[in-house]
Amino acid sequence: MIRALRVRHRAVFLVLAALLPAGLAVALGSRRSVPPSPAPVEIPEIAVSSTPLRTALVGGAGVAVLARFWDRTESAAAVLELRAERDLGAPDVLLYWAPAPRAGETGATGSAGSLPEGSVLLGPFVGTSPRRFHLPEGQDRGLVALYSLGHQRVIWSWEIAP
Amino acid sequence: MSVGYRAVGWNRQKKLYDGSLLGGIALYLALFVTLALALFSEATLETILLRALGTLAFLLLHVVLSIGPLARLDPRFLPWLYNRRHLGVATFGVGLAHGVFALVQFHALGDENPLVSVLASNTRFTSISSFPFQQLGLFALLVLFLMAATSHDFWLRNLTAPVWKALHMLVYAAYGALVLHVALGVLQTETHPLYGVLLGLGVSWILALHLVSGWRERARDRELAAGRDGFVDVCAVAEIPEKRARVATLSGERVAVFKHEGRISVLSNLCQHQNGPLGEGRIIDGLVTCPWHGYQYKPACGRSPEPFTERVPTFRARVVKGRVLVDPRPLPAGTHVEPAPIEAGEALHG
Ligand code: FES
Numbered sequence: 001m002i003r004a005l006r007v008r009h010r011a012v013f014l015v016l017a018a019l020l021p022a023g024l025a026v027a028l029g030s031r032r033s034v035p036p037s038p039a040p041v042e043i044p045e046i047a048v049s050s051t052p053l054r055t056a057l058v059g060g061a062g063v064a065v066l067a068r069f070w071d072r073t074e075s076a077a078a079v080l081e082l083r084a085e086r087d088l089g090a091p092d093v094l095l096y097w098a099p100a101p102r103a104g105e106t107g108a109t110g111s112a113g114s115l116p117e118g119s120v121l122l123g124p125f126v127g128t129s130p131r132r133f134h135l136p137e138g139q140d141r142g143l144v145a146l147y148s149l150g151h152q153r154v155i156w157s158w159e160i161a162p
Numbered sequence: 163m164s165v166g167y168r169a170v171g172w173n174r175q176k177k178l179y180d181g182s183l184l185g186g187i188a189l190y191l192a193l194f195v196t197l198a199l200a201l202f203s204e205a206t207l208e209t210i211l212l213r214a215l216g217t218l219a220f221l222l223l224h225v226v227l228s229i230g231p232l233a234r235l236d237p238r239f240l241p242w243l244y245n246r247r248h249l250g251v252a253t254f255g256v257g258l259a260h261g262v263f264a265l266v267q268f269h270a271l272g273d274e275n276p277l278v279s280v281l282a283s284n285t286r287f288t289s290i291s292s293f294p295f296q297q298l299g300l301f302a303l304l305v306l307f308l309m310a311a312t313s314h315d316f317w318l319r320n321l322t323a324p325v326w327k328a329l330h331m332l333v334y335a336a337y338g339a340l341v342l343h344v345a346l347g348v349l350q351t352e353t354h355p356l357y358g359v360l361l362g363l364g365v366s367w368i369l370a371l372h373l374v375s376g377w378r379e380r381a382r383d384r385e386l387a388a389g390r391d392g393f394v395d396v397c398a399v400a401e402i403p404e405k406r407a408r409v410a411t412l413s414g415e416r417v418a419v420f421k422h423e424g425r426i427s428v429l430s431n432l433c434q435h436q437n438g439p440l441g442e443g444r445i446i447d448g449l450v451t452c453p454w455h456g457y458q459y460k461p462a463c464g465r466s467p468e469p470f471t472e473r474v475p476t477f478r479a480r481v482v483k484g485r486v487l488v489d490p491r492p493l494p495a496g497t498h499v500e501p502a503p504i505e506a507g508e509a510l511h512g
Binding site for chain 2: 002003004005006008009010012013014016017019020021023024026027028030031032087091092126127150
């Protein structure tokens with residue numbers, strides 16, 4: 001290396017030695033205690049009646065999923081509780097709800113592996129602890145679908161009818 | 163040292179180096195993915211791969227940045243310099259894979275162009291915890307691309323070694339940007355103390371290595387004063403080992419004073435290839451051999467043997483009472499200077 005570059009190299013590292021530790025300290029010191037990115041969402045605070053209306057053990061994506069359908073006493077919205085017995089083994093799984101067609105309508109169904117039209121995102125579904133999700137107000141008949149964002153397809157779906 | 167240009171002048175050593183490099187990369191990725199799948203059951207394979215590539219690129223950059231100062235501090239690290247550019251290109255490749263993966267995972271599912279999305283989706287430059295860290299990564303990736311793209315000897319020769327070196331010093335800006343990319347990005351949500359400690363150790367290692375080696379170089383850059391006749395008393399003949407050199411700073415740049423076969427020859431210390439330190443090399447088969455990649459020069463005229471065309475400046479020298487005196491004015495590159503004979507008595511000491 002020529003001398004001028006050696007001098008520049010020394011200057012660059014004196015600057016980096018001053019800036020990098022300071023930048024690192026500020027960046028690590030100002031971390032929020034609650035991570036800003038969407039973490040797995042637990043919804044334990046939803047008030048539900050003491051006994052589930054229905055409980056079903058269904059096989060999906062090679063994993064048993066326990067689905068409970070709860071009535072919510074103080075409003076018309078129902079609550080669905082799901083628990084996977086093991087990890088679903090698919091990346092970025094989201095839970096969708098597709099309402100069942102009313103009398104006289106044809107059912108909205110998607111092509112194989114895709115979500116039915118009019119599906120509503122209920123939330124992310126990860127891990128094996130029970131998770132509760134609000135269903136859209138006044139709806140308790142429809143299709144529950146687990147959709148893998150990574151695989152871009154429905155990995156499991158289950159029809160709910162009273 | 164080559165007459166024409168070839169993509170890569172493969173030899174056994176390069177094949178071994180690159181084979182080990184590729185094997186190491188594959189092993190790291192496999193280990194990372196296996197361990198992460200076993201330890202973090204909630205993590206998706208996409209996220210694990212993204213992190214495996216990101217940590218690997220960052221780790222490789224630490225290795226790349228360590229080789230130079232380590233070789234300055236201890237010649238046993240010189241073989242690592244031999245193919246450092248291949249390591250740099252591999253670092254860019256792994257970093258690019260990380261960047262493309264992140265682009266597809268986080269920015270390709272919307273109706274916006276993914277690159278525009280990276281640049282425009284977050285502009286909170288005044289926030290620390292929500293700083294657009296992706297843009298720091300993009301900047302570093304562009305610098306690594308520039309370096310990888312100009313890493314071939316074709317660019318080195320056309321840009322000239324000092325310009326090429328100056329350009330490649332941008333890697334330090336890229337390193338700074340990547341440290342902040344990690345600290346303002348993944349470490350904002352991954353708050354386990356171990357990750358912060360590892361990053362701190364990596365940064366301390368790089369800073370300490372470069373500061374210590376830079377400091378040592380500074381001491382060696384101290385210039386020697388010329389005597390009344392204009393010649394500089396560089397050292398005693400006995401201080402130079404046979405077929406090796408003593409390095410001194412004259413007229414603002416370093417020269418290499420070689421002793422071989424009872425004579426003294428003085429050349430510029432700067433190899434024409436990448437400005438490697440000729441004075442830290444040896445005379446092999448009668449030729450001064452650069453310790454970095456093996457370019458060779460004739461001691462008397464500073465020219466590479468035919469058919470190669472590299473030349474370095476030479477200097478006049480004489481030996482008086484066992485001391486080597488050198489004229490600090492460089493002669494045009496390739497100028498023949500009759501090597502200064504060492505007096506009989508002095509040769510025995512050497
Ligand atoms: S710097 Fe490459 S051979 Fe000298």
